Amino acid sequence: METLGKVAALPAAVGTQPHKRPRPRVIRSLQTQVRRVLFDTPLNAVVTVLTATAIAIVGFYVVRWAFLDSAWVASSPAGCAKAQGACWAVIVKNWQGILFGNYPAEQRWRPEVMLGVFGAALVFTIAVNVRNFRLTLGVWLVSLVVFVLLMRGGVFGLQTIESDRWGGIPITIFVFLCSVTLGFPLAIVLAVARTGRLVSARTISVFLIEVLRPVPLIAVLFCTDLLLPMALPNALDPGKLGRVIICMGVFYACYQAEVIRAGLQAIPHGQIEASRALGLGPLQIIRLVTLPQALRLTVPATVNLLVVALKDTSLIVTVGLFDFAATATAAFSGNEWRPFSNEVYIVVALVYLLMTLTLTWLGHSLERRLAKNA
Amino acid sequence: MRDVVQQPRAEELVNIRALNKWYGDFHALCDVELDVVAGETVAICGRSGSGKSTLIRCIAGLEEFQTGELVVHGIALSPQSSLNHRKVSGVGMVFQNFNLFPHMTVMENLTIGPVEVARVSRSEARARAMHQLERLQMGAFADRYPSTLSGGQQQRAAIARSLCLNPRLMLFDEPTSALDPELRSEVRTTINALARDGMTMIIVTHEIELARDVSSRIVWMDDGAVGRTEAGAPPTYSGNGRGGGGLGGA
Ligand SMILES: Nc1ncnc2c1ncn2[C@@H]1O[C@H](COP(=O)(O)OP(=O)(O)OP(=O)(O)O)[C@@H](O)[C@H]1O
Numbered sequence: 322m323e324t325l326g327k328v329a330a331l332p333a334a335v336g337t338q339p340h341k342r343p344r345p346r347v348i349r350s351l352q353t354q355v356r357r358v359l360f361d362t363p364l365n366a367v368v369t370v371l372t373a374t375a376i377a378i379v380g381f382y383v384v385r386w387a388f389l390d391s392a393w394v395a396s397s398p399a400g401c402a403k404a405q406g407a408c409w410a411v412i413v414k415n416w417q418g419i420l421f422g423n424y425p426a427e428q429r430w431r432p433e434v435m436l437g438v439f440g441a442a443l444v445f446t447i448a449v450n451v452r453n454f455r456l457t458l459g460v461w462l463v464s465l466v467v468f469v470l471l472m473r474g475g476v477f478g479l480q481t482i483e484s485d486r487w488g489g490i491p492i493t494i495f496v497f498l499c500s501v502t503l504g505f506p507l508a509i510v511l512a513v514a515r516t517g518r519l520v521s522a523r524t525i526s527v528f529l530i531e532v533l534r535p536v537p538l539i540a541v542l543f544c545t546d547l548l549l550p551m552a553l554p555n556a557l558d559p560g561k562l563g564r565v566i567i568c569m570g571v572f573y574a575c576y577q578a579e580v581i582r583a584g585l586q587a588i589p590h591g592q593i594e595a596s597r598a599l600g601l602g603p604l605q606i607i608r609l610v611t612l613p614q615a616l617r618l619t620v621p622a623t624v625n626l627l628v629v630a631l632k633d634t635s636l637i638v639t640v641g642l643f644d645f646a647a648t649a650t651a652a653f654s655g656n657e658w659r660p661f662s663n664e665v666y667i668v669v670a671l672v673y674l675l676m677t678l679t680l681t682w683l684g685h686s687l688e689r690r691l692a693k694n695a
Numbered sequence: 696m697r698d699v700v701q702q703p704r705a706e707e708l709v710n711i712r713a714l715n716k717w718y719g720d721f722h723a724l725c726d727v728e729l730d731v732v733a734g735e736t737v738a739i740c741g742r743s744g745s746g747k748s749t750l751i752r753c754i755a756g757l758e759e760f761q762t763g764e765l766v767v768h769g770i771a772l773s774p775q776s777s778l779n780h781r782k783v784s785g786v787g788m789v790f791q792n793f794n795l796f797p798h799m800t801v802m803e804n805l806t807i808g809p810v811e812v813a814r815v816s817r818s819e820a821r822a823r824a825m826h827q828l829e830r831l832q833m834g835a836f837a838d839r840y841p842s843t844l845s846g847g848q849q850q851r852a853a854i855a856r857s858l859c860l861n862p863r864l865m866l867f868d869e870p871t872s873a874l875d876p877e878l879r880s881e882v883r884t885t886i887n888a889l890a891r892d893g894m895t896m897i898i899v900t901h902e903i904e905l906a907r908d909v910s911s912r913i914v915w916m917d918d919g920a921v922g923r924t925e926a927g928a929p930p931t932y933s934g935n936g937r938g939g940g941g942l943g944g945a
Pocket residue numbers: 718719721723741742743744745746747748749750
């Protein structure tokens with residue numbers, strides 16, 4: 322076998338041959354770059370000018386309404402009456418209710434700390450760029466446990482606060498994270514079952530997906546909330562919040578499963594044959610070869626579903642839980658701030674935008690990193 | 696592998712008796728008979744569509760067949776055994792389009808078999824992989840991803856991946872046809888060297904030089920059946936200090 326080493330002078334590694342040079346770097350000035358991107362053809366120039374004009378006009382009115390003519394402080398709605406523009410006082414005055422709902426005022430530090438914990442988990446995720454997947458997952462799971470302990474209390478001398486008083490942005494984030502954490506593994510199982518050879522598993526998977534997907538989430542939420550307590554013995558009933566999370570998790574899983582299935586089916590058959598030729602078993606092939614590739618392929622579609630799942634949390638108000646959109650609505654409805662719903666909804670939209678942008682941005686950076694090594 | 700060569704009686708690695716395979720109603724393999732003994736290198740040639748890939752894939756356990764006997768490395772594959780449960784051990788397979796795992800580095804491609812199938816330790820697997828890579832002049836590419844390698848380098852990585860499981864028999868299905876002529880020689884050199892080391896091989900190829908160069912026997916297939924068999928290259932290779940020692944059995 323040793324002879325093999327010296328059989329032939331094959332072109333080996335890229336060495337340090339004298340004719341290799343570093344790649345020349347092209348440095349373009351900002352001016353040339355702008356010209357290249359925005360004004361390189363007459364059509365592009367026209368489109369650029371028109372778009373810029375439109376943005377300027379709209380921007381002018383937005384800035385005037387939101388900033389120049391707006392009222393920021395007013396102890397009552399009357400204080401806003403003389404302002405021509407936005408009445409941000411409705412936010413300034415009610416922000417705690419908007420963010421945290423009915424959580425007892427003297428205990429508000431608990432959801433506040435919780436937001437800090439979620440923020441820290443997010444910063445950690447960005448810092449490691451999901452490079453260490455297990456650690457990232459662990460950090461988020463810990464944050465969910467901390468959430469339950471801190472919000473509910475009853476430990477470490479904390480006053481117990483039942484989940485029906487939780488509300489606002491922490492609930493939105495918590496329900497989203499829990500349903501995805503529950504739904505993603507379930508989606509993998511469903512997708513693998515649906516593409517696999519076990520007829521009974523495939524039937525169950527197809528049935529679940531095809532029955533749940535056509536039904537609107539709001540109907541599924543209602544049914545779960547009504548039927549699950551009847552179907553389960555009391556001891557097993559996970560409570561309203563638990564029911565909602567199970568429901569949203571399973572619903573999310575049905576959609577995610579189809580995305581993963583598409584990914585699995587896109588893997589060339591040669592990959593499976595090569596794995597079988599190495600002696601890998603069916604489960605090993607899924608775990609090591611097809612599933613990792615399928616998940617990589619489906620990052621964009623998955624981010625898409627995550628954004629939908631995040632926004633869908635605003636439906637839990639229909640079964641009596643107060644998510645962020647609901648607590649924000651409560652801040653102006655049924656009181657004298659009613660005329661300023663626009664301002665509140667704009668802030669709600671901006672907060673959702675911030676959250677979904679964070680998701681898409683994380684997805685993009687994950688995609689970019691995966692593209693580098695595959 | 697060399698110790699096999701020194702055995703007085705050659706060990707039979709493949710016995711095929713009256714093998715028949717249909718794709719639907721299409722009779723793809725008709726009463727195929729083939730025996731391969733340890734140390735032999737058999738080339739399978741023939742027109743496109745004559746059933747060469749089908750035959751070699753049956754031997755690899757990747758394809759079902761309907762009647763006949765197929766014993767590979769002591770394991771009798773039966774028409775009844777489900778594809779999923781066929782574990783061919785001691786047999787390596789190299790494909791026309793490499794089929795490296797694109798989400799793994801070359802090193803990971805090479806260690807997955809030893810770690811997950813042979814259950815050797817990770818460090819042992821890495822040592823084995825590095826040994827094989829160096830043998831095939833691929834040591835510098837261990838941490839690269841397959842997509843960053845040339846075709847010839849990918850095929851050599853795929854060959855190394857199979858070798859990491861210490862196979863007794865190597866199957867090649869047109870290992871050079873996806874490659875440009877210049878890159879073919881890299882792979883041919885590798886296969887030549889394996890033959891010289893006494894590796895038992897079955898090579899499906901359209902490249903008649905490859906067949907004549909390395910094989911002790913050329914089996915011609917025609918329309919699903921084995922036709923004539925011709926003797927291949929004499930077991931002497933120029934530029935090899937070992938002389939004819941590489942080939943036994945034949
Ligand atoms: N999965 C399949 N389903 C139906 N027919 C098939 C299938 N695979 C191969 N065949 C048919 O079986 C015959 C033999 O195919 P095979 O791939 O073994 O040929 P080959 O000798 O390897 O040809 P080539 O040199 O072109 O690779 C061909 O006629 C082909 O059309």
